[in-house]
C-alpha cells in the first residue's frame with residue numbers, strides 16, 4: 001500500500017514541483033514504484049516530464065470533477081504521472097458545491113494505492129480546495145522552503161490549516177519534513193535561515209539542504225528530471241540523499257509507532273519576525 005506524501009507551501013517558487021519530481025525519480029532509482037500527481041493548474045510537473053498539458057484529452061480535472069478512474073489518465077514517463085491541465089483551475093469552483101468535495105482525490109487514490117510504494121502530490125501555491133484534497137488524501141506533508149525568502153508566518157498558516165484538516169478530515173496528517181531549498185552558502189542570510197528553521201521546527205527540518213544551481217532550471221526545459229539531465233551531478237545526488245533520509249525517517253516513525261508531529265518548538269509560542277510575509 002502506497003505512502004502518500006503531499007509537497008506543499010502556499011508560497012510559489014519554493015521548489016515544490018522540482019522536489020516532487022526529483023524525489024520521485026530518486027525513489028524510482030531505488031526501485032520503488034512511484035506515481036506523481038500534478039494538482040497544480042499551471043501543470044509545471046507535467047511539463048517537467050515533457051507532457052504538453054494543452055494536448056491532453058483527460059487530466060486530473062476529469063478524475064476529481066467527473067470521477068473518471070485515475071488509472072485512465074496516468075502517463076508513463078521517468079515515473080508515472082497523473083497530469084494536470086489548465087482546466088484544473090476550474091476544479092475548485094466545480095467541486096465547491098459537491099458533497100465530499102475535500103475527499104475527491106482520496107477516493108480516486110483508493111483504486112491505485114496498492115500498485116505503488118509512493119504517491120507524491122504536487123500542489124498549487126495556495127491553501128485552497130485542491131491543496132486541501134491533497135492534505136486529506138496524504139499520510140504526510142513535505143514543505144519545501146526557500147532559504148532566501150523564508151516566511152515563518154506562511155509556515156504557521158500552513159500548520160494551522162493542517163490542524164484543521166486533522167480535526168475534520170484526516171487525523172493522521174502532519175508535516176513529515178521541512179526541506180530547505182535554493183540554499184546559497186555564500187550568504188550569511190542562507191545559513192541564518194537554516195538555523196531559524198531548526199530553532200522553530202527541530203527534527204522536522206531535513207538534514208538534506210538543496211543548494212541553488214541553474215541546473216534545476218535547465219532540466220525542465222529538456223522535459224526531464226535532474227537525474228536524467230545530469231545524473232552524476234551534485235544536484236541529482238542531493239535528491240537521492242533526500243529520498244534516503246525520507247525513507248529512514250518514515251521507517252523510524254513506523255518503528256516508534258508515532259508521527260513526527262509536534263516535535264520542535266511548536267506554534268503556541270510567538271515566532272520571531274523574519275523574512276517576507278505572504
Ligand SMILES: Nc1ncnc2c1ncn2[C@@H]1O[C@H](COP(=O)(O)OP(=O)(O)O)[C@@H](O)[C@H]1O
Pocket residue numbers: 011012013014015016017018019044125181182183210211212213214216217218220
Ligand atoms: N535548488 C534550486 N536552485 C535553483 N533554482 C531552482 C532550485 N529548485 C528549483 N529551482 C527553480 O526555481 C523555480 C521554481 O521552482 P518550482 O519547483 O517550480 O517551485 P514551485 O513549484 O514551488 O512554484 C523553477 O524555475 C525551478 O527550476
Ligand SMILES: [Mg+2]
Pocket residue numbers: 016017018040044045122123
Ligand atoms: Mg509548482
